[in-house]
Amino acid sequence: xxxxxxxxxxxxxxxxxxxxxxxxxxxxxxxxxxxxxxxxxxxxxxxxxxxxxxxxxxxxxxxxxxxxxxxxxxxxxxxxxxxxxxxxxxxxxxxxxxxxxxxxxxxxxxxxxxxxxxxxxxxxxxxxxxxxxxxxxxxxxxxxxxxxxxxxxxxxxxxxxxxxxxxxxxxxxxxxxxxxxxxxxxxxxxxxxxxxxxxxxxxxxxxxxxxxxxxxxxxxxxxxxxxxxxxxxxxxxxxxxxxxxxxxxxxxxxxxxxxxxxxxxxxxxxxxxxxxxxxxxxxxxxxxxxxxxxxxxxxxxxxxxxxxxxxxxxxxxxxxx
Numbered sequence: 001x002x003x004x005x006x007x008x009x010x011x012x013x014x015x016x017x018x019x020x021x022x023x024x025x026x027x028x029x030x031x032x033x034x035x036x037x038x039x040x041x042x043x044x045x046x047x048x049x050x051x052x053x054x055x056x057x058x059x060x061x062x063x064x065x066x067x068x069x070x071x072x073x074x075x076x077x078x079x080x081x082x083x084x085x086x087x088x089x090x091x092x093x094x095x096x097x098x099x100x101x102x103x104x105x106x107x108x109x110x111x112x113x114x115x116x117x118x119x120x121x122x123x124x125x126x127x128x129x130x131x132x133x134x135x136x137x138x139x140x141x142x143x144x145x146x147x148x149x150x151x152x153x154x155x156x157x158x159x160x161x162x163x164x165x166x167x168x169x170x171x172x173x174x175x176x177x178x179x180x181x182x183x184x185x186x187x188x189x190x191x192x193x194x195x196x197x198x199x200x201x202x203x204x205x206x207x208x209x210x211x212x213x214x215x216x217x218x219x220x221x222x223x224x225x226x227x228x229x230x231x232x233x234x235x236x237x238x239x240x241x242x243x244x245x246x247x248x249x250x251x252x253x254x255x256x257x258x259x260x261x262x263x264x265x266x267x268x269x270x271x272x273x274x275x276x277x278x279x280x281x282x283x284x285x286x287x288x289x290x291x292x293x294x295x296x297x298x299x300x301x302x303x304x305x306x307x308x309x310x311x312x313x314x315x316x317x318x319x320x321x
Contacts, residue, residue: 099249122217123216173297173300208239218243
């Protein structure tokens with residue numbers, strides 16, 4: 001009992017160790033039964049390690065063939081002996097050194113503005129193109145069947161059109177959980193400064209005024225229609241709070257709630273299937289938008305400061321969230 005308390009182990013362990021000492025004269029564990037490893041040896045583990053270090057994108061099939069072991073044994077070496085995980089390649093915005101500098105400097109300015117404007121609502125806006133064609137995730141979309149022949153072609157095939165019809169959508173969300181009405185840009189119309197200003201005057205400004213009075217800050221990214229002199233002058237004159245083109249960092253969809261959260265929710269909901277027409281697509285978008293709850297919007301907007309802090313920590317580089 002005293003031994004158990006001293007070494008903090010259970011009674012059975014103490015009993016087994018004492019028994020082993022009486023029988024063999026030492027406390028060394030008995031050899032583990034079974035044959036010794038012939039594949040997952042230190043030599044093979046080291047060989048695999050060096051190959052992975054030279055080329056992390058090398059396939060399991062190719063590496064197994066080079067080392068002359070089975071793919072099952074190779075997976076065990078990679079996962080259990082080397083402790084490695086298979087990570088997916090990521091699509092990211094290309095950020096130049098100059099853009100990183102601007103992201104760092106402007107990210108600090110944005111964070112300071114948000115922290116000082118606690119009595120105002122932050123309004124985050126953006127545009128996105130949706131098409132009638134379904135969006136398929138080739139990595140995760142699967143169909144289970146005994147064989148391909150057991151499924152109708154339409155069930156396991158994603159058909160793509162060369163130039164699918166679509167619609168450009170403008171929308172905004174606010175830090176208090178509010179969301180704007182969806183604004184659909186007429187098909188074939190290029191969003192230049194004149195078109196954008198007309199939309200701001202007829203749709204956006206009335207919504208902002210009715211929803212927030214004068215207690216809000218309107219933000220937009222660096223699209224050409226947004227940064228033109230005529231647009232900047234109009235926004236400064238009509239919005240009580242406005243971040244001009246020298247505030248928003250370049251190549252920064254990762255700090256706009258519309259980009260890093262809201263559009264993805266709509267696309268996941270609406271673009272699971274193809275739509276028969278642009279009218280049907282608009283109907284699906286409006287239905288999905290109406291289901292978007294205030295708490296989801298609020299949480300998305302609340303994530304901006306932490307993303308800005310991560311961007312500053314990365315010195316303007318890509319952030320991991």
